[in-house]
Amino acid sequence: MDIIHLLPDSVANQIAAGEVIQRPSSCLKELVENSLDAGATRIQVIVRDAGRTLLQVIDNGSGMSATDARMAFERHATSKIQSAADLFSLHTMGFRGEALASICAVAQVTLTTRRETEEVGTLLEIHGSEVIRQEPCQCAVGTNMKVRNLFFNVPARRRFLKTDATELRNLMQDFYRIALVYPRVQFTFVVDDEVVLDLPVGTYKQRIEQIFQRNIRKQFSDQLLDVRVNTQIVNISGFVGRPEAASKGNPQYFFVNGRYMKHPYFHKAVMTAYSGMLQADQVPSYFIYFDIAPQAIDVNIHPTKTEIKFADEQTIFQILLSAVRESLGKFNVTPSLDFNREGDYEITSRSSVPVDAPKISVDRQYNPFKRSDYQPSERNAQVPQNWKMLYERAKTENSGQNQIQTSVQAELELESQPVVKELLWQYDGRYILMPVAGGLMLIDQHRAHLNIMYQVFLLRFSNSQSCTQQLLFPDTLDLSADDAVLLGDLLPDLQALGFDIDRIGPESFVINGVPAELADANGVRVVVEMISEVATIGNAREQWHSRLSLALAQKVAIPYGKQLSADEMADLVGRLFKLTSPALTPDGQKVSVLLDNKTIYSMF
Ligand code: ADP
Ligand code: MG
Numbered sequence: 079m080d081i082i083h084l085l086p087d088s089v090a091n092q093i094a095a096g097e098v099i100q101r102p103s104s105c106l107k108e109l110v111e112n113s114l115d116a117g118a119t120r121i122q123v124i125v126r127d128a129g130r131t132l133l134q135v136i137d138n139g140s141g142m143s144a145t146d147a148r149m150a151f152e153r154h155a156t157s158k159i160q161s162a163a164d165l166f167s168l169h170t171m172g173f174r175g176e177a178l179a180s181i182c183a184v185a186q187v188t189l190t191t192r193r194e195t196e197e198v199g200t201l202l203e204i205h206g207s208e209v210i211r212q213e214p215c216q217c218a219v220g221t222n223m224k225v226r227n228l229f230f231n232v233p234a235r236r237r238f239l240k241t242d243a244t245e246l247r248n249l250m251q252d253f254y255r256i257a258l259v260y261p262r263v264q265f266t267f268v269v270d271d272e273v274v275l276d277l278p279v280g281t282y283k284q285r286i287e288q289i290f291q292r293n294i295r296k297q298f299s300d301q302l303l304d305v306r307v308n309t310q311i312v313n314i315s316g317f318v319g320r321p322e323a324a325s326k327g328n329p330q331y332f333f334v335n336g337r338y339m340k341h342p343y344f345h346k347a348v349m350t351a352y353s354g355m356l357q358a359d360q361v362p363s364y365f366i367y368f369d370i371a372p373q374a375i376d377v378n379i380h381p382t383k384t385e386i387k388f389a390d391e392q393t394i395f396q397i398l399l400s401a402v403r404e405s406l407g408k409f410n411v412t413p414s415l416d417f418n419r420e421g422d423y424e425i426t427s428r429s430s431v432p433v434d435a436p437k438i439s440v441d442r443q444y445n446p447f448k449r450s451d452y453q454p455s456e457r458n459a460q461v462p463q464n465w466k467m468l469y470e471r472a473k474t475e476n477s478g479q480n481q482i483q484t485s486v487q488a489e490l491e492l493e494s495q496p497v498v499k500e501l502l503w504q505y506d507g508r509y510i511l512m513p514v515a516g517g518l519m520l521i522d523q524h525r526a527h528l529n530i531m532y533q534v535f536l537l538r539f540s541n542s543q544s545c546t547q548q549l550l551f552p553d554t555l556d557l558s559a560d561d562a563v564l565l566g567d568l569l570p571d572l573q574a575l576g577f578d579i580d581r582i583g584p585e586s587f588v589i590n591g592v593p594a595e596l597a598d599a600n601g602v603r604v605v606v607e608m609i610s611e612v613a614t615i616g617n618a619r620e621q622w623h624s625r626l627s628l629a630l631a632q633k634v635a636i637p638y639g640k641q642l643s644a645d646e647m648a649d650l651v652g653r654l655f656k657l658t659s660p661a662l663t664p665d666g667q668k669v670s671v672l673l674d675n676k677t678i679y680s681m682f
Contacts, residue, residue, distance in 0.1 A: 105225060112223075113137035119279075123267045124136070151179055206231045324360035337386070374390065510650070523638070527634075546577070568609065
């Protein structure tokens with residue numbers, strides 16, 4: 079006897095439903111996606127008992143003809159693709175034609191629908207895949223899909239559902255994933271007769287605000303930075319949260335071609351862009367929308383799975399990483415410091431995106447080693463761990479000392495802390511940016527090095543540990559009578575600095591070597607400059623040492639425009655803060671500026 083037979087459709091659909099419709103939220107997702115596919119601009123969701131007794135979606139979309147309404151509930155019935163080839167050019171949310179067949183297999187469904195071109199609509203009632211009635215009816219244009227008593231005929235599945243609170247959370251979460259992609263569609267979400275979400279038409283940012291502001295005291299969207307990059311492979315747009323707004327459980331969303339997705343690898347790209355800015359348990363919010371050719375992603379995946387495969391994941395990783403980095407970077411360099419007041423150069427943001435750049439005036443009296451007395455406790459709690467590398471806040475807080483440290487204490491701390499090179503950034507070929515506990519320090523690279531080298535040369539007069547670079551071809555120097563007298567007096571000092579000079583006549587000298595730091599310089603010219611340096615101060619010999627040291631330091635100090643490696647910057651900063659007076663150059667110019675937290679916070 080033959081024992082193999084085909085399962086009746088109702089049984090086959092119930093089995094399939096187990097895959098597609100696992101819980102109320104998956105049913106709701108299918109219904110809302112159908113409404114969007116039908117071009118609806120207004121969608122109302124009504125839920126009762128966390129979707130157990132009622133899930134209803136009302137839209138103003140295209141509606142269905144009487145025949146289509148009936149067909150819609152057949153397995154693999156879809157208006158969205160004709161052939162397998164169409165799978166590769168999908169622009170709709172659904173395409174399998176499985177959802178309605180699955181839903182009607184495990185629930186009591188009542189549909190009313192009408193097309194704009196028809197006077198009369200259709201009412202269709204199906205319980206457990208069985209058509210109860212189909213008849214003409216009066217109804218609005220669009221579709222009203224009422225799903226009652228989900229899993230009424232699958233007790234095992236019903237028992238498997240979680241508490242109402244959990245199922246409702248799932249419903250809301252799945253709903254957010256859709257609503258965040260369709261800000262041009264108006265949504266209302268009604269739970270047990272109460273409107274819990276009313277989302278008017280708006281921009282992407284407004285939609286994010288509408289959904290998430292309720293959880294957060296501050297304007298949520300104020301904490302978001304724009305991300306945008308267009309490449310041949312992918313277009314990426316959206317928003318990332320400011321690092322200081324990171325906290326536990328912030329919303330994080332990826333979408334590809336209008337569909338929510340999880341992507342642990344791309345998540346890593348975003349998190350990498352934030353490295354060094356976040357505490358271990360804090361996460362930034364992000365809402366990132368990928369726009370990519372449908373052929374470059376695998377959409378034909380399981381309907382309830384949210385992982386999506388991309389053809390070129392490594393490249394997209396890099397694109398995403400640099401796009402997010404750029405956004406975070408822009409936000410860091412936005413301010414334009416008004417150095418003009420100091421009679422110095424001006425920095426302006428080179429950002430291509432127009433930003434409101436507040437002008438900050440730098441306090442002339444400012445002492446960068448005095449800790450800011452601005453310490454609002456709420457803000458402080460948000461300052462990420464790594465930003466306080468120079469001062470260990472806990473130390474001062476625990477010891478009960480108040481916020482203001484003496485400059486001596488601060489300097490001692492600066493001295494003893496190792497510089498974390500990963501936190502240093504070079505800006506504009508001029509400044510080293512360094513996060514410190516009280517804010518962000520900007521250090522002038524040339525002046526910092528000048529300060530260091532000044533000390534190096536000055537020390538040579540007392541410890542005579544100079545290092546001379548012997549010249550391959552010694553230079554002869556013929557001087558006027560008065561300069562020859564002066565150089566004669568200067569010889570011991572120049573020797574201490576590392577010059578090797580012999581007198582070969584009353585007005586003639588030969589330069590055999592120069593300080594190692596000046597190896598590339600023209601020896602004759604340097605010596606002539608040294609002579610004119612001291613000539614201007616005449617016989618005030620006690621000033622000669624500092625004048626010579628400063629002149630040499632100016633020659634050898636790192637110029638503006640020189641790119642520095644992380645190690646070079648760390649070395650420079652480390653040496654700077656070991657000096658007894660790192661804040662000002664010997665000729666009184668400011669070496670560093672602190673943008674304190676108060677100022678930074680007040681810019682936003
Ligand atoms: P799919 O969405 O994969 O095509 P579904 O089972 O979800 O499969 O829907 C089957 C068909 O029913 C759709 O292709 C569409 O033609 C029609 N349909 C479903 N919901 C709606 C709706 N809200 N408005 C208009 N047509 C709909
Ligand atoms: Mg569908």
